Amino acid sequence: MGVFERAKAASGLSEGADETAPYVCLACGAPHEVQYHRCPDCESFDIRCARWVEE
Numbered sequence: 869m870g871v872f873e874r875a876k877a878a879s880g881l882s883e884g885a886d887e888t889a890p891y892v893c894l895a896c897g898a899p900h901e902v903q904y905h906r907c908p909d910c911e912s913f914d915i916r917c918a919r920w921v922e923e
């Protein structure tokens with residue numbers, strides 16, 4: 869585990885140790901740290917877990 873990952877773990881943000889944000893807007897592709905009900909960028913409701921989208 870590198871210094872960067874350790875810092876993320878200490879801050880409580882590390883679940884899967886991924887570089888990408890946990891959620892993504894399917895409409896505009898914007899990454900989000902939290903699962904918005906509505907995308908603040910394009911106002912779409914298609915916010916999904918980034919992990920599901922990738923697979």
Ligand SMILES: [Zn+2]
Pocket residue numbers: 893894895896897898907908909910911912
């Ligand atoms: Zn969007």
